[in-house]
Amino acid sequence: MFHKRLLKEFSDNRKYVAGMVIMQWAALLANVALMYVLAAYVGRISGIVKGESLTTSPSDGVLLIVFAAALFVRIAATSAANRMSYLASTQVKRRLRDRIYEKMMEFGAAYREAVATSEAVQIATEGVDQLEIYFGKYVPQFFYSMLAPLTLFVIVGTMSIKVAAVLLLCVPLIPVSIVAVQKFAKKLLAKYWGTYTELGDSFLENLQGLVTLKIYQADGRYAKKMDEEAEKFRKVTMRVLIMQLNSISVMDLVAYGGAALGIILSVLEYRAGAVTFAECFFIIMISAEFFLPLRLLGSFFHIAMNGNAAADKIFRFLDTSVPQHGTVQKTQGNEICFSHVDFAYTLDAPVLRDVDFSVPGGSFVALVGESGCGKSTVASLVMGENRPKEGGSVTIGGVPVTELTAEALYRKVTRVRHDSYLFAGTVEDNLRMGKADATQKEMEDVLLRVDLLQTIREKGGLSMQLEERAANLSGGQKQRLVLARALLHDSDIYIFDEATSNIDVESENRIMEVVRGLAREKTVLLISHRLANVTVADEIFVLQAGTEGIAEHGTHQELMQRQGYYCRLYEAQQELESYAGTQQKEVTV
Numbered sequence: 277m278f279h280k281r282l283l284k285e286f287s288d289n290r291k292y293v294a295g296m297v298i299m300q301w302a303a304l305l306a307n308v309a310l311m312y313v314l315a316a317y318v319g320r321i322s323g324i325v326k327g328e329s330l331t332t333s334p335s336d337g338v339l340l341i342v343f344a345a346a347l348f349v350r351i352a353a354t355s356a357a358n359r360m361s362y363l364a365s366t367q368v369k370r371r372l373r374d375r376i377y378e379k380m381m382e383f384g385a386a387y388r389e390a391v392a393t394s395e396a397v398q399i400a401t402e403g404v405d406q407l408e409i410y411f412g413k414y415v416p417q418f419f420y421s422m423l424a425p426l427t428l429f430v431i432v433g434t435m436s437i438k439v440a441a442v443l444l445l446c447v448p449l450i451p452v453s454i455v456a457v458q459k460f461a462k463k464l465l466a467k468y469w470g471t472y473t474e475l476g477d478s479f480l481e482n483l484q485g486l487v488t489l490k491i492y493q494a495d496g497r498y499a500k501k502m503d504e505e506a507e508k509f510r511k512v513t514m515r516v517l518i519m520q521l522n523s524i525s526v527m528d529l530v531a532y533g534g535a536a537l538g539i540i541l542s543v544l545e546y547r548a549g550a551v552t553f554a555e556c557f558f559i560i561m562i563s564a565e566f567f568l569p570l571r572l573l574g575s576f577f578h579i580a581m582n583g584n585a586a587a588d589k590i591f592r593f594l595d596t597s598v599p600q601h602g603t604v605q606k607t608q609g610n611e612i613c614f615s616h617v618d619f620a621y622t623l624d625a626p627v628l629r630d631v632d633f634s635v636p637g638g639s640f641v642a643l644v645g646e647s648g649c650g651k652s653t654v655a656s657l658v659m660g661e662n663r664p665k666e667g668g669s670v671t672i673g674g675v676p677v678t679e680l681t682a683e684a685l686y687r688k689v690t691r692v693r694h695d696s697y698l699f700a701g702t703v704e705d706n707l708r709m710g711k712a713d714a715t716q717k718e719m720e721d722v723l724l725r726v727d728l729l730q731t732i733r734e735k736g737g738l739s740m741q742l743e744e745r746a747a748n749l750s751g752g753q754k755q756r757l758v759l760a761r762a763l764l765h766d767s768d769i770y771i772f773d774e775a776t777s778n779i780d781v782e783s784e785n786r787i788m789e790v791v792r793g794l795a796r797e798k799t800v801l802l803i804s805h806r807l808a809n810v811t812v813a814d815e816i817f818v819l820q821a822g823t824e825g826i827a828e829h830g831t832h833q834e835l836m837q838r839q840g841y842y843c844r845l846y847e848a849q850q851e852l853e854s855y856a857g858t859q860q861k862e863v864t865v
């Protein structure tokens with residue numbers, strides 16, 4: 277019936293729930309008073325029709341005052357209950373959204389390992405919205421629907437204990453029907469939510485990759501796949517609706533059947549002379565009220581069950597353990613040191629084995645190797661996104677990365693990737709992420725350094741609007757803007773992780789020029805598959821997939837003299853590039 281954890285975690289909401297129950301109860305009593313006044317008048321009219329002597333007790337004045345007071349209490353209590361319902365649900369929604377957001381922040385860059393982007397959006401929006409009815413309506417209604425029939429039993433019991441008892445005995449049939457569907461509903465709703473988030477995942481994925489799908493003419497195939505998933509979702513939604521409708525029909529049958537039974541009994545009681553006409557009228561008017569609160573609870577129940585399923589998903593995400601950052605606020609040195617580092621994403625496929633190397637503070641070090649040998653994994657270990665296996669360590673200035681706070685780490689190291697994110701907004705907004713209080717001159721200086729100032733000025737200057745992922749800039753311009761933002765961040769260590777992949781030669785040359793310049797004042801680790809870019813590095817470390825540790829290291833000249841793996845890679849690349857150059861010349865001529 278209840279989601280224990282939801283109730284426990286939001287136990288301070290009890291005051292609103294209790295307030296709502298009291299207000300609903302007050303509204304019920306006011307309703308009883310209104311019915312009583314109405315019944316009293318109907319009783320008098322019936323007396324007049326029958327020619328009985330008119331009893332004026334209670335007086336018209338008293339009845340009118342009771343009527344007006346009851347009307348006022350009913351309106352006031354209903355609006356107070358609505359207000360409390362709003363407070364209860366908004367508070368829960370806000371706090372849950374805060375917690376989901378905080379959790380995402382704790383995960384930081386690694387959040388995708390715990391949850392898909394679309395699922396995160398779904399649970400934070402619609403999932404949380406499902407809990408509005410749970411706290412705002414279902415929980416208070418549960419208690420009210422117990423209290424209301426008992427109250428009415430006492431009131432009707434003063435007129436006819438027989439009718440009151442029959443009405444009360446019929447009431448539990450509604451919760452029985454609710455419990456009967458509960459187990460089935462729980463399973464079905466878990467399936468419903470699973471299908472819903474899967475559909476959301478593929479929708480987002482296909483939308484983001486729509487251009488690629490079009491280029492490869494695979495859009496039709498993927499649309500068909502999505503149709504199948506949508507059909508699966510439609511079917512499960514229909515099953516949920518059928519289950520809800522069936523259960524509501526059963527509850528209606530019980531509620532209105534029970535009320536009809538009460539009405540028939542009260543008429544029989546009147547005919548037998550056990551109740552007056554006014555009492556009979558009162559019972560007829562009020563008997564449905566025995567059932568309506570539970571009937572309403574039944575409707576909320578289905579929404580609440582959906583809320584329970586959503587809550588399960590939310591709590592599963594909130595309970596996912598986040599690799600903890602440490603507590604050390606600062607590290608003085610700038611040396612990055614890998615010592616006996618082993619790492620694997622999956623148990624059966626080690627990526628790094630016994631890797632030892634260091635990047636001395638203030639040096640310019642390059643890390644190279646063929647695709648898939650683990651270069652980006654090295655960068656992710658420095659950024660604390662992954663952790664080395666026990667026995668190995670990655671330190672910065674002698675402090676293990678795992679012991680640094682996230683703030684200290686991100687202040688110390690800036691990683692520029694080939695797919696670093698640019699946000700929709702102005703150029704200035706994006707630059708200020710690097711340095712919140714940057715002056716206009718500082719921003720223009722870094723844009724000048726990456727040779728982008730003129731272009732940005734032509735497009736509206738710092739207030740130029742960028743589309744999502746800066747789609748209105750070219751690949752090279754985007755990457756130069758990413759670099760400008762990184763320069764503003766002014767950290768001690770920079771990691772360039774394939775920062776010049778897939779961009780034009782001019783942008784690549786400009787970026788490499790800036791990287792080389794930066795290496796004169798900062799510690800720079802350059803990860804590149806293009807060996808021509810690393811020849812000037814103070815030291816080059818070569819990773820080779822499948823081998824233990826660092827395969828080779830030294831300056832470019834030393835490695836070339838060794839005639840080993842690096843030399844072969846370098847010569848193969850040179851050959852390929854000169855061949856491509858000749859081809860290009862021929863095409864141009």
Ligand SMILES: Nc1ncnc2c1ncn2[C@@H]1O[C@H](COP(=O)(O)OP(=O)(O)OP(=O)(O)O)[C@@H](O)[C@H]1O
Pocket residue numbers: 621622627645646647648649650651652653654774805
């Ligand atoms: N999140 C992940 N989960 C599982 N395996 C992963 C993950 N990221 C990378 N890998 C695997 O780890 C290996 C090393 O990947 P990594 O990205 O570090 O290589 P790389 O040398 O940077 O490659 P490239 O030059 O192509 O970018 C690859 O075999 C890759 O498939």
